[in-house]
Amino acid sequence: MKDTPKTAWNSRRLDMKAFALAGDSMSHEAPLSEFQRLHTEVHPDGMPMPPPVRWHAQGEMRASASGGSPDVWLHLEASALVPLTCQRCLAPVDTPLAVDRWFRFVADEAAAEAQDDDCEEDLLALEPRPNLLDVLEDELLMELPLVPMHDTCPTSVALGSSAPADGIDQDASPRRNPFAELAKLKK
Numbered sequence: 267m268k269d270t271p272k273t274a275w276n277s278r279r280l281d282m283k284a285f286a287l288a289g290d291s292m293s294h295e296a297p298l299s300e301f302q303r304l305h306t307e308v309h310p311d312g313m314p315m316p317p318p319v320r321w322h323a324q325g326e327m328r329a330s331a332s333g334g335s336p337d338v339w340l341h342l343e344a345s346a347l348v349p350l351t352c353q354r355c356l357a358p359v360d361t362p363l364a365v366d367r368w369f370r371f372v373a374d375e376a377a378a379e380a381q382d383d384d385c386e387e388d389l390l391a392l393e394p395r396p397n398l399l400d401v402l403e404d405e406l407l408m409e410l411p412l413v414p415m416h417d418t419c420p421t422s423v424a425l426g427s428s429a430p431a432d433g434i435d436q437d438a439s440p441r442r443n444p445f446a447e448l449a450k451l452k453k
C-alpha cells in the first residue's frame with residue numbers, strides 16, 4: 267500500500283508540528299491488551315474479547331495567546347470499555363471510559379515544565395516526538411473510577427452465607443449466655 271498523507275503519520279512517534287500544520291486527523295482502534303498499564307486493571311474473568319479502544323486525534327494551529335507564532339494543538343478523543351473489579355462483589359464490572367482533551371505543544375520537555383504552572387491547559391513536548399498511544403493511555407488511566415462498582419451487583423454480596431429470607435429469622439445473632447459472660451468478668 268502506498269503512503270498517502272492520511273496514512274503516513276506515525277502515531278508512536280508523531281511529527282506533531284507537521285500534523286498540526288496540515289490540519290490533519292487520524293482515527294484508530296487498538297486492542298485493550300496493547301495498553302499494558304491499563305490492562306493490569308482488567309478483571310481476569312471479564313469479557314474474553316473486550317471491545318478495542320477507539321481514538322481520534324486532530325491537529326490544529328492556533329494563534330498564540332502571547333501574540334507570537336501560532337501554537338501547535340492536539341485534540342484527543344477516545345472511548346473504551348474496560349472490565350474492572352467491582353469493589354463490592356469482586357465480579358467484573360464493565361466500565362466505559364471516555365477521553366476528550368486538548369493539548370498545547372511546546373518545543374521540548376524543559377519548556378513544558380517551565381510553563382506548566384502558568385497555564386491551565388495540558389502541555390506536551392514536540393521533541394522528542396510524542397507517542398500518542400502513551401499520551402492516550404495516561405488519559406485513560408486518569409479516567410479510571412477510584413472505586414469501580416456495579417449499580418446493582420449481580421450476585422449476593424454475602425457469598426456462601428445461607429441467609430434466610432427477610433422476616434423469617436430476625437434474631438440471627440448468636441445468643442450469648444449472660445451467666446457465662448458474668449463468669450468471665452469475675453475472673
Ligand SMILES: [Zn+2]
Binds near residue numbers: 416420
Ligand atoms: Zn458488584
